[in-house]
Amino acid sequence: xxxxxxxxxxxxxxxxxxxxxxxxxxxxxxxxxxxxxxxxxxxxxxxxxxxxxxxxxxxxxxxxxxxxxxxxxxxxxxxxxxxxxxxxxxxxxxxxxxxxxxxxxxxxxxxxxxxxxxxxxxxxxxxxxxxxxxxxxxxxxxxxxxxxxxxxxxxxxxxxxxxxxxxxxxxxxxxxxxxxxxxxxxxxxxxxxxxxxxxxxxxxxxxxxxxxxxxxxxxxxxxxxxxxxxxxxxxxxxxxxxxxxxxxxxxxxxxxxxxxxxxxxxxxxxxxxxxxxxxxxxxxxxxxxxxxxxxxxxxxxxxxxxxxxxxxxxxxxxxxxxxxxxxxxxxxxxxxxxxxxxxxxxxxxxxxxxxxxxxxxxxxxxxxxxxxxxxxxxxxxxxxxxxxxxxxxxxxxxxxxxxxxxxxxxxxxxxxxxxxxxxxxxxxxxxxxxxxxxxxxxxxxxxxxxxxxxxxxxxxxxxxxxxxxxxxxxxxxxxxxxxxxxxxxxxxxxxxxxxxxxxxxxx
Ligand code: MSP
Numbered sequence: 122x123x124x125x126x127x128x129x130x131x132x133x134x135x136x137x138x139x140x141x142x143x144x145x146x147x148x149x150x151x152x153x154x155x156x157x158x159x160x161x162x163x164x165x166x167x168x169x170x171x172x173x174x175x176x177x178x179x180x181x182x183x184x185x186x187x188x189x190x191x192x193x194x195x196x197x198x199x200x201x202x203x204x205x206x207x208x209x210x211x212x213x214x215x216x217x218x219x220x221x222x223x224x225x226x227x228x229x230x231x232x233x234x235x236x237x238x239x240x241x242x243x244x245x246x247x248x249x250x251x252x253x254x255x256x257x258x259x260x261x262x263x264x265x266x267x268x269x270x271x272x273x274x275x276x277x278x279x280x281x282x283x284x285x286x287x288x289x290x291x292x293x294x295x296x297x298x299x300x301x302x303x304x305x306x307x308x309x310x311x312x313x314x315x316x317x318x319x320x321x322x323x324x325x326x327x328x329x330x331x332x333x334x335x336x337x338x339x340x341x342x343x344x345x346x347x348x349x350x351x352x353x354x355x356x357x358x359x360x361x362x363x364x365x366x367x368x369x370x371x372x373x374x375x376x377x378x379x380x381x382x383x384x385x386x387x388x389x390x391x392x393x394x395x396x397x398x399x400x401x402x403x404x405x406x407x408x409x410x411x412x413x414x415x416x417x418x419x420x421x422x423x424x425x426x427x428x429x430x431x432x433x434x435x436x437x438x439x440x441x442x443x444x445x446x447x448x449x450x451x452x453x454x455x456x457x458x459x460x461x462x463x464x465x466x467x468x469x470x471x472x473x474x475x476x477x478x479x480x481x482x483x484x485x486x487x488x489x490x491x492x493x494x495x496x497x498x499x500x501x502x503x504x505x506x507x508x509x510x511x512x513x514x515x516x517x518x519x520x521x522x523x524x525x526x527x528x529x530x531x532x533x534x535x536x537x538x539x540x541x542x543x544x545x546x547x548x549x550x551x552x553x554x555x556x557x558x559x560x561x562x563x564x565x566x567x568x569x570x571x572x573x574x575x576x577x578x579x580x581x582x583x584x585x586x587x588x589x590x591x592x593x594x595x596x597x598x599x600x601x602x603x604x605x606x607x608x609x610x611x612x613x614x615x616x617x618x619x620x621x622x623x624x625x626x627x628x
Pocket of ligand 1: 143144353
């Protein structure tokens with residue numbers, strides 16, 4: 122057994138100014154599917170998510186509710202934490218930026234950057250969007266409003282501390298030239314390069330007027346700008362300042378998964394901040410698109426009525442996870458609708474996958490005494506399974522979930538066609554027990570490969586199918602690439618028909 126390789130994936134840490142919505146769940150499910158996929162390859166996976174709890178946005182949301190910011194974030198952060206059991210997430214940590222471990226780590230980091238001379242005093246006058254927690258220039262506004270939230274910005278003047286971002290322009294360009302995959306997809310990479318080439322201005326990294334934040338070690342009158350504090354969560358959780366061994370093992374991350382709304386922070390500010398402290402840079406920032414409802418970005422302001430819980434109640438955890446990663450090409454924007462969700466669930470999960478499992482297990486019960494036959498035909502499904510595995514592997518290397526897992530549904534389709542073609546019921550009727558068993562042996566083997574390869578995306582139904590196929594060890598104990606080979610289903614194991622894996626949804 123080779124030593125497990127460390128693998129580190131993150132989601133953004135979400136603002137707990139309100140309850141989580143499907144947009145947050147989307148990134149978390151994508152990160153979880155990747156984490157599970159890497160575990161199947163034997164990696165030692167660190168998977169981080171959490172909440173971003175400081176700053177004006179949180180302070181004001183608390184004021185509006187007449188409670189303290191701490192009271193508010195304690196309540197709403199718990200709702201984000203509850204996404205873990207709700208969506209079968211396997212995050213290994215959940216960080217809250219108000220935790221002492223984070224406050225300590227940020228202060229240590231700030232002092233390093235300050236001592237290195239990259240933080241200087243200055244005066245700031247700017248247009249601030251509280252919803253983004255970011256400044257805009259006049260020409261970035263749409264009318265008088267923030268380009269992301271469409272809300273009025275505020276004019277703010279303050280004496281505060283500046284991070285010398287301008288010093289990092291060339292180093293960032295050099296880094297991105299040397300690491301073409303460091304920002305993906307390519308359109309996002311080009312956007313980042315374009316932004317850097319326009320010239321980078323120093324940015325204000327402290328606030329005098331915001332009390333809800335981490336005090337600067339050398340000027341406790343000022344708190345750290347929320348983004349400066351938030352981005353550092355990725356270091357805190359991997360042990361910066363507290364666990365040198367862990368930090369050496371997991372830093373830098375393999376992937377920061379984010380949506381395109383926070384690309385600049387992750388692909389410009391963040392690497393420069395790390396450079397300022399001589400820390401290695403993340404291998405890849407992948408900025409996916411927006412889930413849109415009727416063409417509008419889904420967010421707390423436009424679609425707070427769809428809670429992940431409602432959809433999980435209706436479609437199950439697997440139905441939820443499956444839908445968004447198959448329906449929307451990761452990287453692009455995608456319109457979502459209830460109708461499309463029902464249609465895809467019924468066709469892909471209930472019909473193609475669920476019915477296949479049902480049919481094969483029932484035939485094996487009727488024609489093979491409910492045992493895995495000790496023979497196979499080794500027909501066309503052998504190649505189909507190999508092609509599926511390689512397509513999924515290629516897809517996951519690019520975070521192309523929809524095509525990657527689409528290949529698993531190709532194998533499901535091929536297995537359904539194989540059954541139509543070979544007609545095991547006719548073989549059985551004709552008394553050809555050997556051929557019946559051989560064909561069903563192929564189908565069961567294909568189901569094994571399907572269960573294994575779909576398990577990072579739909580962990581529940583596949584674990585159940587695994588059990589029904591006669592395995593007594595968990596599916597998560599399997600290791601790729603070997604487990605994707607053909608012919609590994611133990612002959613003679615007892616099958617279990619069970620109830621439909623995905624009951625149809627009638628509307
Ligand atoms: N707190 C910051 C992130 C700090 S990371 C160091 C923040 N929080 S947020 O609550 O606004 O979450 C933004 C993220 O949530 C997006 O980058 C994306 O991952 C996810 N999404 C929120 N709405 C979404 C859609 N409508 N569609 C897709 N992803 C969505 O920004």
